[in-house]
Amino acid sequence: MQRSALNLICLATMERDATNGPAIEFRDVTYDLPNGQRVLASLNLGVQRGEILVLLGRSGSGKTTTLKLINRLLSPTSGEIRVEGKAASAEDVVRLRRRIGYVIQEIGLFPHYTVERNIGLVPSIEGWPQEKIHTRATELLQMVGLDAQLALRYPHQLSGGQRQRVGVARALAADPQILLMDEPFGALDPLTRDELQREFLSLQRRLHKTVVFVTHDLNEALRLGSRIALMEAGTLVTVLSPADFLRSNNPLAAAYVRAFGSGLDSAANRGA
Amino acid sequence: MNFFHFIAQNRGQVLELTLEHLWLVGVSTLLAVLVGIPLGILIAHWPLLNKPVLATANVIQTIPSLALFGFLLPVPWLGDRAERLAILALTLYALLPLIRNTYTGIRGVDPAVVEAGRGMGLTDLQLLLKVELPLALSVILSGVRVAVVISVGLATIAAAIGAGGLGELIFRGLAMVNNQLILAGAIPAAGLALLADFGLGWVEKRLRPQ
Numbered sequence: 175m176q177r178s179a180l181n182l183i184c185l186a187t188m189e190r191d192a193t194n195g196p197a198i199e200f201r202d203v204t205y206d207l208p209n210g211q212r213v214l215a216s217l218n219l220g221v222q223r224g225e226i227l228v229l230l231g232r233s234g235s236g237k238t239t240t241l242k243l244i245n246r247l248l249s250p251t252s253g254e255i256r257v258e259g260k261a262a263s264a265e266d267v268v269r270l271r272r273r274i275g276y277v278i279q280e281i282g283l284f285p286h287y288t289v290e291r292n293i294g295l296v297p298s299i300e301g302w303p304q305e306k307i308h309t310r311a312t313e314l315l316q317m318v319g320l321d322a323q324l325a326l327r328y329p330h331q332l333s334g335g336q337r338q339r340v341g342v343a344r345a346l347a348a349d350p351q352i353l354l355m356d357e358p359f360g361a362l363d364p365l366t367r368d369e370l371q372r373e374f375l376s377l378q379r380r381l382h383k384t385v386v387f388v389t390h391d392l393n394e395a396l397r398l399g400s401r402i403a404l405m406e407a408g409t410l411v412t413v414l415s416p417a418d419f420l421r422s423n424n425p426l427a428a429a430y431v432r433a434f435g436s437g438l439d440s441a442a443n444r445g446a
Numbered sequence: 447m448n449f450f451h452f453i454a455q456n457r458g459q460v461l462e463l464t465l466e467h468l469w470l471v472g473v474s475t476l477l478a479v480l481v482g483i484p485l486g487i488l489i490a491h492w493p494l495l496n497k498p499v500l501a502t503a504n505v506i507q508t509i510p511s512l513a514l515f516g517f518l519l520p521v522p523w524l525g526d527r528a529e530r531l532a533i534l535a536l537t538l539y540a541l542l543p544l545i546r547n548t549y550t551g552i553r554g555v556d557p558a559v560v561e562a563g564r565g566m567g568l569t570d571l572q573l574l575l576k577v578e579l580p581l582a583l584s585v586i587l588s589g590v591r592v593a594v595v596i597s598v599g600l601a602t603i604a605a606a607i608g609a610g611g612l613g614e615l616i617f618r619g620l621a622m623v624n625n626q627l628i629l630a631g632a633i634p635a636a637g638l639a640l641l642a643d644f645g646l647g648w649v650e651k652r653l654r655p656q
Binding site for chain 1: 556558559560561562563564565566567568569572576577580581
């Protein structure tokens with residue numbers, strides 16, 4: 175009994191040693207478009223295990239590019255991206271992607287598959303038995319707050335919020351340690367978005383995934399982020415905790431905070 | 447002697463020529479599907495090939511059918527039997543709608559769906575077989591439908607080079623100035639085209655993704 179507990183501690187320590195350092199690391203990464211236009215300039219950034227790193231910036235700031243470099247939907251022009259200690263470029267691209275969950279704003283559910291088949295596609299390709307896929311899909315639907323009865327519906331029969339929940343469930347299907355999310359809640363109405371953000375946080379408290387989350391919405395960044403990486407015109411401006419972000423002297427960060435409060439201020443002033 | 451009477455009297459021959467017609471159309475469509483769909487898939491993924499392939503298919507389409515039959519006549523093995531020649535010509539004509547619809551169908555798949563599939567680690571082949579082709583299927587099938595309808599009509603001209611089919615009745619009728627003979631070829635041919643159009647249209651509708 176005691177020995178096994180000791181073994182467990184040993185194992186846990188060993189595992190921590192083996193996975194020392196950031197889960198994802200950008201080393202001097204630059205990305206140019208084929209026409210030579212620079213999209214991302216010498217990015218250095220580490221994503222810690224189990225944190226939600228938010229990439230905040232306006233469109234064209236390079237945040238989506240940064241995200242796609244991690245699962246190699248794009249390849250860097252120069253520099254290196256390391257995922258769990260290994261150079262991403264050295265790994266088989268399909269294997270790499272299967273252990274990184276990917277959620278996008280447009281969701282991209284397969285319209286010809288039921289919810290369950292959408293969730294179970296990668297597991298089925300990986301050769302899981304049908305029974306296990308079904309159990310996993312049911313478990314995931316419950317995890318993202320959906321009725322298990324939706325499993326047999328088609329995507330077009332779901333609401334926007336339900337679809338994005340399925341999108342998240344599908345990304346979690348093969349239990350990846352890393353989750354990439356590109357404005358996943360951006361197209362939802364504010365109340366549904368609020369609901370999904372809240373549920374996502376409580377999900378993350380249980381799952382402790384390493385999450386890279388792209389958004390242009392400061393509210394979302396402050397609410398979800400362990401840290402916020404602020405990007406502008408292809409460069410990383412600063413990385414701050416949400417609390418530090420609000421107090422920051424950085425002009426760009428301050429501009430975001432100002433813009434964020436302007437609606438409330440204006441309404442309050444007109445009321446006065 | 448009315449038309450139906452005429453058909454009834456010659457039903458053996460009309461039936462035989464109809465079957466011959468179906469054979470010409472069937473074989474050429476099959477060949478065109480085997481060549482055209484892979485070509486369409488190819489150009490949907492290699493944009494560089496897109497223009498030359500579609501342009502070639504387009505040019506073939508513009509060659510008058512009688513001329514094409516004539517051009518092919520001196521080709522050694524092909525020219526030996528009119529039937530081979532007719533099948534090749536019909537195959538060439540059926541290529542354009544097949545290539546173009548396969549291309550359009552695959553390019554029409556929602557880019558977000560493709561990106562999600564690629565992002566979750568589908569290989570190119572898995573993406574093609576599990577996502578792109580199923581979603582493009584109804585568009586591809588409508589290309590098959592167009593190809594078949596074109597072929598049924600064009601195959602009547604194959605009789606000009608002695609390949610048989612319902613065109614034989616039409617040409618004979620023209621030579622003899624016999625309207626009943628012409629109709630005995632034209633009406634079954636039109637019927638075949640309508641039937642193919644309706645049947646394939648029905649299948650296509652059932653396959654259309656919601």
